[in-house]
Amino acid sequence: MTLSIEVVCPERGVEARLEVAEGEHVALVGPNGAGKSTVLESVAGVLREDRRTRVRVSLDGRDLSRVPLHRRGFASLSQSAHLFGHMSVLDNIAYGLVSGGMKKRAARAKAIALAAEVGLEGLEHRRPATLSGGQAQKCSLARALAIEPRVLLLDEPMAALDVRAARELRGFIARLSRSRTLVFATHDLLDVLAWADRVCVFESGRVVEVGECDAALASPHSEFLAELAGLQWVEGEVRARGVFVTRGGIALEAAGECRLGPARALIDPRALRLREESPSDASGAGIIRGLSRIGHRPVVYVEDVPVELSAHEEARGTVAEGQTATILQSAPVKVEPRR
Numbered sequence: 001m002t003l004s005i006e007v008v009c010p011e012r013g014v015e016a017r018l019e020v021a022e023g024e025h026v027a028l029v030g031p032n033g034a035g036k037s038t039v040l041e042s043v044a045g046v047l048r049e050d051r052r053t054r055v056r057v058s059l060d061g062r063d064l065s066r067v068p069l070h071r072r073g074f075a076s077l078s079q080s081a082h083l084f085g086h087m088s089v090l091d092n093i094a095y096g097l098v099s100g101g102m103k104k105r106a107a108r109a110k111a112i113a114l115a116a117e118v119g120l121e122g123l124e125h126r127r128p129a130t131l132s133g134g135q136a137q138k139c140s141l142a143r144a145l146a147i148e149p150r151v152l153l154l155d156e157p158m159a160a161l162d163v164r165a166a167r168e169l170r171g172f173i174a175r176l177s178r179s180r181t182l183v184f185a186t187h188d189l190l191d192v193l194a195w196a197d198r199v200c201v202f203e204s205g206r207v208v209e210v211g212e213c214d215a216a217l218a219s220p221h222s223e224f225l226a227e228l229a230g231l232q233w234v235e236g237e238v239r240a241r242g243v244f245v246t247r248g249g250i251a252l253e254a255a256g257e258c259r260l261g262p263a264r265a266l267i268d269p270r271a272l273r274l275r276e277e278s279p280s281d282a283s284g285a286g287i288i289r290g291l292s293r294i295g296h297r298p299v300v301y302v303e304d305v306p307v308e309l310s311a312h313e314e315a316r317g318t319v320a321e322g323q324t325a326t327i328l329q330s331a332p333v334k335v336e337p338r339r
């Protein structure tokens with residue numbers, strides 16, 4: 001089964017196409033307003049085709065536009081749980097089963113099992129208003145999974161949860177979505193690492209990068225994916241073999257062959273550290289433009305290298321704004337010609 005998605009919505013500035021294989025887990029990432037939810041809304045049937053909007057969703061080439069939503073076999077989960085307030089947890093979970101024609105008793109038995117699977121034992125008879133945000137999301141997840149959807153759509157389902165509740169729900173989703181097709185939007189690298197086979201990067205309504213998850217995060221092309229992975233693309237040029245120089249003149253050792261001329265380098269802050277003050281003409285030296293800390297770890301911002309750099313032990317007491325400091329590399333930076 002291949003899920004094909006095409007959305008052209010000029011009103012939202014979105015024009016995107018995406019194919020998802022059966023059982024595949026695809027993460028949609030990108031800045032706010034990049035079009036991730038619009039794509040999910042299209043698949044879920046919330047965004048409909050009209051005079052100006054083209055929405056094509058097909059399964060194995062079969063156009064779903066005339067298939068009623070409840071017959072598509074898709075289920076969605078978003079930031080808020082959207083539970084039926086007048087129903088108990090169990091009735092909420094069983095809702096899709098009963099309305100799909102299952103006998104009440106069987107639906108109830110399945111709902112009880114699912115409630116237990118997502119850790120809602122003992123809360124089955126509560127009303128949604130009495131649940132915490134995390135419990136409500138678990139109920140929503142159980143309801144979504146009850147119908148055994150062919151495709152599960154998640155739109156930042158953990159955005160409103162605390163770290164512990166998010167970790168728990170992340171684990172449930174990882175386990176319970178294993179044999180399903182999953183398309184999800186997130187801003188959290190942990191969700192990508194926990195669920196995704198493939199990552200699809202959106203910027204300004206367009207897909208700008210698609211790749212196998214581990215490879216794409218290790219070697220991202222787009223600036224957004226680099227930042228999500230904790231890396232940073234920096235502009236500059238290759239001035240000599242193996243030497244990349246930032247716009248401000250900081251020379252860094254570069255990996256591999258790269259032709260001379262305009263280029264960009266992928267900076268991994270874990271591979272760079274600052275040493276004590278050095279002569280201002282030293283290559284690999286930068287001016288310190290900011291000092292901060294992350295927990296107990298002092299971090300330094302050097303002009304032209306927009307990443308948080310740790311100061312080398314011997315330099316920690318001496319680094320100060322305006323000083324020149326040497327950048328030590330434990331690994332060369334990846335360089336590619338500027339497009």
Ligand SMILES: Nc1ncnc2c1ncn2[C@@H]1O[C@H](COP(=O)(O)OP(=O)(O)OP(=O)(O)O)[C@@H](O)[C@H]1O
Nearest residue numbers: 011012013030031032033034035036037038039185
């Ligand atoms: N109901 C709507 N009507 C009109 N424009 C909308 C609507 N929903 C979203 N948009 C616009 O469509 C564009 C894409 O928004 P979308 O919600 O798909 O982005 P997103 O990547 O999911 O963002 P976020 O990460 O903030 O959730 C944005 O410019 C947004 O303002």
